[in-house]
Amino acid sequence: MPRKSRPEKITAGLTDAQREAVCYGEGPLLVVAGAGSGKTRVITHRIAYLLEQGVLADGVIAVTFTNKAADEMRRRVEALVGEEVHVSTFHSFCARLLRREIFRLGRDPSFTIYDRADSVRVIRRIVKDLELDTSTFAPGTIMAYIGVRKDRVEGAEECRKTALGVVDRTFAEVYGRYEEKLTESNALDFDDLLLKTLELFSLCPEVLQQRQERYLHVLVDEYQDTNLPQHLIARALQGKHRNITAVGDPDQMIYSWRGARMENLMEFEEDFPGTHVVTLERNYRSSGNILRTASACIRNNVFRRPKELRTERDDGAAIVVARFADSYAEGQWVAEQAGELVEDGLSLTDIAVFYRTKLQSAPVEEAFGLLALPHQVVDSVGFYDRREVKDLRAYLQLLVNPRDNESLLRIINTPRRGIGNRTVAKLQAAAEARRQSLLEAVRDAQQLEGLSSRAQGALAGFLKLYRELSELDAGKVAALVKQVLKRTQYVERHPPDQQADVQEVVDVFLGIVRQYDRRHPEGGLMGFLEQAALVSDVDGWNAQASAVPFMTLHSAKGLEFDAVFIVGLEEGVLPHRRALEDNVYGSEDPALEEERRLFYVGMTRARHRLFITHARKRTVRGREEEALPSRFLDELPEEGVERLPGEEPAGAGGSAGGFAREMEYVLKRKRVSLRILEGAGDRLAKGVRVSHPHYGEGEIIESSSLGTRHVIRVNFIEHGTVTLLLPAEDVGPA
DNA sequence: TAAACCGTTGTTTTT
DNA sequence: CAACGGTTTA
Numbered sequence: 001m002p003r004k005s006r007p008e009k010i011t012a013g014l015t016d017a018q019r020e021a022v023c024y025g026e027g028p029l030l031v032v033a034g035a036g037s038g039k040t041r042v043i044t045h046r047i048a049y050l051l052e053q054g055v056l057a058d059g060v061i062a063v064t065f066t067n068k069a070a071d072e073m074r075r076r077v078e079a080l081v082g083e084e085v086h087v088s089t090f091h092s093f094c095a096r097l098l099r100r101e102i103f104r105l106g107r108d109p110s111f112t113i114y115d116r117a118d119s120v121r122v123i124r125r126i127v128k129d130l131e132l133d134t135s136t137f138a139p140g141t142i143m144a145y146i147g148v149r150k151d152r153v154e155g156a157e158e159c160r161k162t163a164l165g166v167v168d169r170t171f172a173e174v175y176g177r178y179e180e181k182l183t184e185s186n187a188l189d190f191d192d193l194l195l196k197t198l199e200l201f202s203l204c205p206e207v208l209q210q211r212q213e214r215y216l217h218v219l220v221d222e223y224q225d226t227n228l229p230q231h232l233i234a235r236a237l238q239g240k241h242r243n244i245t246a247v248g249d250p251d252q253m254i255y256s257w258r259g260a261r262m263e264n265l266m267e268f269e270e271d272f273p274g275t276h277v278v279t280l281e282r283n284y285r286s287s288g289n290i291l292r293t294a295s296a297c298i299r300n301n302v303f304r305r306p307k308e309l310r311t312e313r314d315d316g317a318a319i320v321v322a323r324f325a326d327s328y329a330e331g332q333w334v335a336e337q338a339g340e341l342v343e344d345g346l347s348l349t350d351i352a353v354f355y356r357t358k359l360q361s362a363p364v365e366e367a368f369g370l371l372a373l374p375h376q377v378v379d380s381v382g383f384y385d386r387r388e389v390k391d392l393r394a395y396l397q398l399l400v401n402p403r404d405n406e407s408l409l410r411i412i413n414t415p416r417r418g419i420g421n422r423t424v425a426k427l428q429a430a431a432e433a434r435r436q437s438l439l440e441a442v443r444d445a446q447q448l449e450g451l452s453s454r455a456q457g458a459l460a461g462f463l464k465l466y467r468e469l470s471e472l473d474a475g476k477v478a479a480l481v482k483q484v485l486k487r488t489q490y491v492e493r494h495p496p497d498q499q500a501d502v503q504e505v506v507d508v509f510l511g512i513v514r515q516y517d518r519r520h521p522e523g524g525l526m527g528f529l530e531q532a533a534l535v536s537d538v539d540g541w542n543a544q545a546s547a548v549p550f551m552t553l554h555s556a557k558g559l560e561f562d563a564v565f566i567v568g569l570e571e572g573v574l575p576h577r578r579a580l581e582d583n584v585y586g587s588e589d590p591a592l593e594e595e596r597r598l599f600y601v602g603m604t605r606a607r608h609r610l611f612i613t614h615a616r617k618r619t620v621r622g623r624e625e626e627a628l629p630s631r632f633l634d635e636l637p638e639e640g641v642e643r644l645p646g647e648e649p650a651g652a653g654g655s656a657g658g659f660a661r662e663m664e665y666v667l668k669r670k671r672v673s674l675r676i677l678e679g680a681g682d683r684l685a686k687g688v689r690v691s692h693p694h695y696g697e698g699e700i701i702e703s704s705s706l707g708t709r710h711v712i713r714v715n716f717i718e719h720g721t722v723t724l725l726l727p728a729e730d731v732g733p734a
Numbered sequence: 735t736a737a738a739c740c741g742t743t744g745t746t747t748t749t
Numbered sequence: 750c751a752a753c754g755g756t757t758t759a
Contacts, residue, residue: 735759736758736759737757737758737759738756738757738758738759739755739756739757739758740755740756740757741753741754741755741756742752742753742755743751743752743754744750744751744752744753745750745751
């Protein structure tokens with residue numbers, strides 16, 4: 001096949017280090033790429049280069065972190081060499097593979113993908129069935145437990161065998177039941193997509209072998225954020241040809257709560273003997289001031305391989321740090337500054353606003369609204385979580401997978417059609433007894449005793465509706481959604497004052513569906529549902545739309561903008577309070593270091609201008625609370641950073657030091673009672689053993705008094721070292 | 735069965 | 750301040 005040969009186009013403009021990575025030949029390759037060092041460029045150009053070298057497009061698999069990044073990479077490769085390569089996320093790659101092959105594991109290919117909320121609902125029902133105490137066995141806690149286990153590739157059986165104690169054994173028990181429920185419903189959760197793929201590879205070597213033959217090259221972006229199952233999948237795929245390219249930056253690892261393992265990157269050379277390593281330390285994105293500031297901050301991380309990024313760019317404008325009375329004043333200032341940047345010639349899409357949590361978007365949105373500055377909150381996941389969208393998806397899902405009990409439970413009485421809790425409970429009992437799905441139980445409901453004729457009628461009506469819907473031609477998803485809406489009177493059956501809101505959500509959903517129909521004429525209903533299940537927030541961001549994007553720091557990874565605003569640099573927000581809970585001292589704390597990396601990711605997104613803001617007061621759950629400046633602000637250098645009036649420079653007056661701040665934080669959060677187990681003399685002296693309602697037992701390793709209060713460091717048996725600050729009256733004898 | 739009410743609870747980040 | 754679960758009442 002004749003190919004337009006353009007090697008000069010592919011390697012032109014690359015630096016030596018970039019070219020070394022792009023043109024590397026056979027064998028494992030690790031590209032440690034600092035922020036802004038052209039990492040995406042290296043991957044796309046490497047793929048293009050490989051194709052130029054004669055590798056068939058079909059023999060390349062590239063994995064990115066989001067679908068949007070995948071689309072972008074595919075587009076860029078196509079622009080370079082005119083060929084379409086396979087780029088996807090781990091999850092969608094696995095989903096597609098499993099649709100083809102999961103029958104080998106005795107499962108049906110029309111499986112439903114459950115999101116976290118679906119999973120929690122399943123667990124909630126199990127916890128109820130088992131009559132467990134819902135505070136010890138909170139569904140969310142159990143879900144987190146299962147998630148951690150799955151990230152470690154540990155099955156329910158394994159957990160049951162290794163469980164220590166009653167609580168742990170119960171967790172494992174629920175895990176086992178959860179797996180059963182999902183199997184009954186023919187559903188997979190996010191983690192299962194990865195785990196079932198691994199299971200398939202080990203139980204059906206012929207499938208793995210076929211994939212290994214096919215993939216001459218495997219390329220994985222953002223390797224620092226891969227978890228163990230993903231690492232194993234990448235490893236499996238490259239098994240025959242041993243051509244794996246991993247690209248990543250340990251300083252940007254921000255998903256440890258989802259099982260991401262920095263070790264996958266750090267120990268890459270041991271896992272793949274003979275690895276060639278290319279390090280990219282030159283930054284082509286950010287001004288000198290921005291890069292120096294970000295570097296100064298990240299340098300405070302202890303668990304880190306030192307790396308010094310250098311930029312060729314000018315120092316540029318100073319970074320602006322500003323403090324405001326509250327988050328509304330903060331938002332207003334951000335909007336005003338953004339407006340000025342636009343007047344100076346920046347376009348709206350060159351500007352971005354980042355925050356730690358989605359809750360923070362509201363005040364900034366409001367301010368942008370007041371100034372009539374177009375903006376868009378990047379939050380597709382939030383949209384798909386809307387009740388209306390989940391309802392409609394459940395209707396569609398049940399058509400694809402009639403065994404999906406979770407979807408059936410969601411819609412059997414939505415809108416209300418007279419099928420109440422008691423009727424549903426009877427259906428569940430019948431389904432369990434006859435080993436049927438709930439829909440089958442509905443079908444056979446006339447044989448059920450103890451159902452009122454009213455309930456019978458309602459069930460018959462639902463069954464009729466289901467049958468009518470399933471007979472419709474599923475060619476266009478939008479047409480199907482419209483039929484669901486029409487036949488259920490979905491919008492009309494809401495209270496009149498809600499109908500406008502519901503209609504709006506429905507219309508946006510219909511827009512998404514139509515767009516899917518247009519782009520994937522052959523995709524079908526199952527394809528749509530799969531895509532909907534695997535969206536990330538940024539996937540829904542329209543980068544073309546002329547509006548300032550607002551997004552979380554997590555979503556910002558991999559993007560860049562001329563001007564960046566990071567809001568809410570406050571203790572408890574960034575770093576987030578959850579990260580401060582276990583360890584408040586020093587920087588040996590992994591959770592705190594991840595928060596710092598998050599800040600680092602945010603700062604390094606900026607090309608020319610960086611604005612960092614915080615507020616004195618923040619409204620948390622309806623209550624206004626004092627907010628302290630983030631400790632990360634103290635870590636910024638003085639040079640190249642302009643602190644606006646009202647904003648004190650680091651350490652000014654000697655009162656804003658780290659210790660005092662930590663104290664105040666602890667004072668607020670950690671005032672709890674402590675029991676002394678043994679030890680005489682000074683009640684809170686070193687060596688005294690204590691018991692804490694949350695942390696359990698431990699031994700005091702450091703103690704001092706602060707006025708009427710005590711500051712102690714305790715080494716807890718199960719939780720490690722924790723610093724506590726407590727008033728004397730909060731301490732009681734054993 | 736469904737609406738209305740009340741109390742509890744939690745509360746980051748997202749494939 | 751939500752959202753959710755459970756209870757009571759029509």
